[in-house]
Amino acid sequence: GAVVSQHPSWVICKSGTSVKIECRSLDFQATTMFWYRQFPKQSLMLMATSNEGSKATYEQGVEKDKFLINHASLTLSTLTVTSAHPEDSSFYICSALDRGRNGANVLTFGAGSRLTVL
Amino acid sequence: QQQVKQSPQSLIVQKGGISIINCAYENTAFDYFPWYQQFPGKGPALLIAIRPDVSEKKEGRFTISFNKSAKQFSLHIMDSQPGDSATYFCPSTGNQFYFGTGTSLTVIP
Numbered sequence: 001g002a003v004v005s006q007h008p009s010w011v012i013c014k015s016g017t018s019v020k021i022e023c024r025s026l027d028f029q030a031t032t033m034f035w036y037r038q039f040p041k042q043s044l045m046l047m048a049t050s051n052e053g054s055k056a057t058y059e060q061g062v063e064k065d066k067f068l069i070n071h072a073s074l075t076l077s078t079l080t081v082t083s084a085h086p087e088d089s090s091f092y093i094c095s096a097l098d099r100g101r102n103g104a105n106v107l108t109f110g111a112g113s114r115l116t117v118l
Numbered sequence: 119q120q121q122v123k124q125s126p127q128s129l130i131v132q133k134g135g136i137s138i139i140n141c142a143y144e145n146t147a148f149d150y151f152p153w154y155q156q157f158p159g160k161g162p163a164l165l166i167a168i169r170p171d172v173s174e175k176k177e178g179r180f181t182i183s184f185n186k187s188a189k190q191f192s193l194h195i196m197d198s199q200p201g202d203s204a205t206y207f208c209p210s211t212g213n214q215f216y217f218g219t220g221t222s223l224t225v226i227p
Contacts, residue, residue, distance in 0.1 A: 095161070
């Protein structure tokens with residue numbers, strides 16, 4: 001089945017530094033990937049839609065200069081949290097759109113990246 | 119973006135019992151309806167999915183059903199096990215990229 005690899009699984013950084021999270025589709029090409037943010041015991045909040053070779057589409061309220069998304073190839077999308085601050089600490093999850101069961105498009109998620117900003 | 123009412127927000131079930139989670143919509147113009155399961159500290163994973171032209175689909179202990187008149191999708195987990203303890207999400211819109219509030223299920227041994 002489709003597999004999405006996300007790295008790192010956890011990262012601790014100092015306030016003011018930047019952190020990059022990678023999301024790779026291992027056995028399929030993902031034209032479209034999504035980035036989510038999840039706070040403890042809360043739902044998945046869609047941050048942006050990433051399309052290969054074009055600029056990401058950000059959801060309302062998400063700062064595009066703070067959360068830089070690059071989707072330069074059909075198997076890799078990256079999220080860079082720039083000048084991270086403690087309020088950026090969260091669980092970030094990527095997903096890729098894949099034609100899965102019954103020919104329908106399904107989301108395959110990465111394992112998530114827990115970011116802690118000190 | 120249509121609203122979804124996912125209920126209950128949390129659920130505690132004894133081992134062997136039936137867990138029922140519902141998602142109700144303003145309209146059900148979906149071409150595909152998935153349920154996702156998420157364990158703590160992990161990313162969600164597709165659990166089961168249904169097309170609206172089918173009223174019910176069963177995979178093992180998991181059954182997804184669609185009540186057209188009530189505009190509601192339901193997930194039934196039969197013979198619930200402690201390993202089923204997780205959060206379950208339904209999509210909040212027809213394009214499945216947005217999610218409902220989730221239901222935290224705890225199965226007590």
